[in-house]
């Protein structure tokens with residue numbers, strides 16, 4: 234049988250990830266019309282649940298697009314051409330912020346960070362102090378190209394301190410596409426003005442929906458920004474919300490365009506289940522999975538790329554071993570898909586995501602990884618790490 238057409242292939246890629254049972258069932262309820270009360274109720278449930286996941290009392294907008302659409306929408310609605318922004322570039326995804334800024338005529342200052350490192354609060358604040366006209370910082374919580382996690386809480390604290398000292402606003406916009414429902418994220422407590430995310434990573438659902446949380450300061454900006462926008466003009470998504478809630482407070486949003494209706498019901502079902510499990514349990518389970526994979530990788534003699542490990546993906550340097558062959562053999566012999574490096578890192582690293590993976594799947598991965606490495610003359614001594622590996626797997630038993 235052709236493995237490539239086998240729907241049971243196991244996705245250990247950092248998005249899309251394997252779809253949850255709840256999302257698959259939810260997708261089936263797709264016969265709704267988006268102007269029906271039933272759909273409005275669904276959308277309203279989804280918005281409420283997204284607020285609970287982002288840990289915000291602000292607004293959350295759902296867009297029909299992949300995550301990058303929400304990044305572009307954040308830029309187009311919160312910054313105008315000629316505005317100055319700071320981007321900490323530590324890989325392919327954080328670089329995307331800088332590229333979107335350029336597309337919108339935003340004047341961007343970059344802090345360049347080596348692969349595997351994360352921006353430090355002091356490097357962000359010293360760049361801001363050196364250029365007082367900068368009014369926005371664009372951050373990436375999990376840099377998926379290297380698996381490194383930014384300490385968003387500490388960075389936001391440092392920015393807020395500076396803001397108080399200098400008495401002018403510095404908007405914080407964060408890419409949380411690979412961290413929502415994966416790593417600890419507290420939008421209101423940390424003071425993030427706008428966080429963006431998407432359906433195909435921590436939410437364990439299909440690709441195709443993207444989300445933005447908007448705090449009070451971000452909402453004000455949406456109305457004053459002068460950038461051109463149409464489909465992603467957030468006023469279209471927020472205004473009906475205000476009008477409708479006056480008429481019928483129980484239903485907030487009426488979407489301005491036809492949304493991806495089946496995805497809305499898939500994501501809502503998946504997210505409701507994650508919230509039942511509890512955000513802290515979900516963070517803990519993904520963290521355990523990442524630690525288990527990191528343990529395997531190190532036991533096989535590979536060096537992880539990230540200093541501060543994100544839970545969404547473990548990247549490691551393949552060293553003297555052919556990265557492409559490891560990935561191909563895992564797929565051909567075991568039906569397991571992992572990801573390679575991107576851009577400059579292509580061919581030198583491999584990336585494995587534990588998102589939503591329980592003990593059974595992680596054990597299967599360990600067996601397959603060990604088998605593939607043995608064929609390439611490398612040993613992964615499972616006996617040496619067995620106790621620690623089992624302890625970590627217990628931490629992700631919520632996924633079974």
Ligand SMILES: *Cc1c(COP(=O)(O)O)cnc(C)c1O
Pocket residue numbers: 247248299300301302326373375376377408410411431
């Ligand atoms: C996956 C990912 C994106 C891009 O998302 P698309 O849905 O492919 O547009 C952006 N940023 C990060 C950190 C990601 O992990």
